[in-house]
Amino acid sequence: MTTSTTDRVSPRVRGGARPPGGPTPVPSARRRRIRWQPAWLFMAPSLLILGVFVLYPILRTLYYSFFDWSVGAAVQPFVGFGNYIKLFQDPSFWNALGVTLEFTVVSVVLLIVLGLLTALALQSEGLASRITRSVFFFPTIVSLATIGLVWKFLLDPDIGLVGGVTKALGLAPVAWLQSAQLALPTLIFVSVWRSVGFAMILFVAALQGVPGERYEAGRLDGAGRFSLFWYITLPGIRPTMLFATMMLTIQSLQVFDLVYVMTGGGPLYRTDTLVNLIYRDGFVNFETGYAAAISWVLFALIMLISLLQLRIFRYNDVD
Amino acid sequence: MSTSATATRTSPGRPRAGRAGLRAGAALKWMYVGVGFVLALIPFIWMVSGSFRSEADLYQNPASLFPTSITLHGYIGVWQQLPFLRLLLNSFVFAGVTTALTVLFDSMCAYALARLRFVGRNVCFVLVIATLMVPFQVTLIPVFIQLFHLGWLNTYEGLIIPRATSAFGIFLFRQFFMSIPADLDEAARIDGAGHWRIYWRVIMPLAKPAIATVAILNFTNLWNDLLWPLVITSSNDMLTLPAGLTLFGGQHVTDHAVLLAGATISLVPIAIGFFFAQKYFIAGVATTGLK
């Protein structure tokens, strides 16, 4: 690497002033000018790939959203904000937005609560705990398509295990995925079932990271179990809470595979999420421009919610 | 593993408040865990058992978790209708090469983001994180058209290169690198080492747990990916195994044994990997959430 010589630390610079309160021990601001080149070289492969295959395409999509764009059509008329106006008048968009938000809010809350509870139950390093944690975590690494397929069969009222057991218990089997009321809660259940191990692992690590002295100090002050949890555990795992909430929210807002495999958006659009709607408009109905507009609304929504979450958790660690 | 343990945490005296007292609490806890344990495993047991069950058996004894008699026709069906070994090879090439490239590119990028100061660093980091928020379906059509212009459709390049970096991996490496004391590279720098040497000789050897994590998580994701290989390839010889197995799904396909056999086959390599490397899977996820 030829650049390396330019990066050698000269004593003069090392002794240079640090920006006041600068938290990082990495060298000072003064050296920025001579420093930027190697950084770009290091980042080049990743940035190139992300730029060409993610950022540029998403801008292309923005461009499409101002046209009545359709793959291969002879004319792609410019419609300005037409697609966006159409979207706000389209009941299927509002339906999909509602479904997506309901799915996201309920599953994220359940995942955080159950993930934390499970982590509290299994935080010890004993063998039983460790094995159980592995078992809980396993569904996370299985593809959603496989999980959707298996649960779809399991929940089938006539031939699935769940239906079979309900009948063996003398109850009427329930059509989980065919019922307009139950389909979305069922999808949420499967999604929570899959990801609870992920949340649990995050929280176990966070719980183990809370310094034991704090608890000792708390106990000396006469704090009970609940106070310890409320005043020491929860603040101690706040960064993890933020991370878990953000990751799970982003994932949930993008939910598609499960819907696609298990319900296809039905019955009566009760599980028609935004990405499923994008998929349908873009690939089934060939309204690429319109699908692009929905995509951008979803993208904006994800950004907005992520920023809000950063705000709520008062996360000011962006150095 | 020991490195990650020191890097991540483990404090000796954790909360033991009231653990002795509440027996009812403990019982409740283990009941909860027990139910969860069963719930987590049954679908997979049912899936594997279902792949060996005949249609008639499945229909007549839906409440049973195990086959009354074993049939291999699901597996035979898969074997006969797919170029199985070719797909297996494709899967390993796609997931393997992409993972190797991802680990390299992501760690390089993260090195710059975590260890170097330069104008635009925060912008870059935010841009990288922003790509996490883009659903794949949104960019599918433009990406397809781009790959066409590059002449990469239905090739390994087309399958691999667009996926050869992941924002999540960059994020994870960055978090990990930031936890490595800065004195180490300062010292190396005084010894006259350049960035490349510091990255390769100082940082990367310390980052083995992070490498293992990114590699494993990426490999799993790529292995499980269906839509990407289906869209990029146009001949069945180029498909990956899980994507190829979806070819058995269709409007008129009702043969559960074949579908479940397919699902089982595509799960086996991941399950074996998990069995032997679970600490990396778990440690990896755990590290991501810590600051």
Add this chain to the structure above:
Amino acid sequence: MRKKIAAALAATAIVALGLSGCSSSGSGTDSGGKVTLTLWTGFTGGDRPGYAQIVNDFNKSHSNIQVKMTVQPWDTIQQKLPSAWLTGQGPDLATPSSDPNAVADYVKKNSVLQITNTGSGDDQINVDKLAPGTVKEFTYDGKLYGVPANFATLSLYYNKKAFAAAGIDKPPATVDELAADAKKLTGNGQYGLVLADNQTIQMWPILQWLEGGDIVNAKNCSVVQSAAGQKSLSKWADLVSKDKVSPVGLTGAEADSLFSAGKAAMELNGPWAAPGYKKAGIDLGIATVPVGVDGSSVTLGSTAPLTISAKTKHPKEAQEFLAYWTSKKVQEKFSLKTGFPPLRTDLGDDAKLKNDPTISVFAAQVPDSRLYLPHVPNATKVDSDAYTTLIGQITRGTPVGTATKQAATTIDALTGCSS
């Protein structure tokens, strides 16, 4: 560590490069002057071997043309084909969808080639001999853009064991008998007549036609909300929502599962289902669809379009292949292998086909068959946004009057009905 990583990287890179060399497919002419045509189809079901046979036989008998067929699910084709054809990357030939109306989209995009090799010769496409409605279905502005890859009618499958147990000795002959039998056969974990309403070839239009109703009129205006339309839906909606002759909201595959599990006594289905049901050990009866209230027969015809890419380098060879595919001898063999009725009218009296108990039932209904929403503008959306929703609502208890009124508004907006 470093050496290991470097070695692993090098090794993987070599593998990748080595393999990429042999990966390119697609059409082309090799040094021997042999033309290779690629074909994408969505025939993943039990009829798949029949199509593979056509391709194999063609390759054997045509030394200068080789066809390479790739089978993938319809969804996958739907995702890939539009951009693949746009970019000229796609196959020379394809069945774009199981829904014949999808051809309209490709015609609009100029993605499909106009078929000109028609006539009465052996190496031409004998359009006047193809199943009723199919040629018209694939003709836009007087130009032909596809041929039927198959033609199927729906018949009434019934479980003889279930019939015997209920004391019914023969399949229903009229729609009223069908309703009465469905009711009688329902109970004890068994459904009388399973009706799928999504991800399926539609079964409900048949019931509507039998009861004297329809979906749209000749001007493409909705008639579901008319008195006849509502009446045709009400009876069957009640049978499902009140008498539970069928579970609600089934997909095609789920309905098929119930029938092969012996948990459904009757189902309306195409010939592709028969092999699976026999294999599942069902004592299977197949009968023509009962006659309607006016005494006439009707059923749904289903066809998958076979089209040529507008960008193919070998339009002549591709058309030659279509002519072969639809020729009399090939179709006779295909019918015998798959149980599909012949897609040619001149095979109607073919002795071999007539003697086959399965094929003959499906074939007998070809003259009375109707396509689903043929040439209705936005037909795929009318199906997904209006009709599927309508059936979903009325089988879940929404009053037929309310649901049909809403469906009518949606349909008229989609078809551009002005009246």
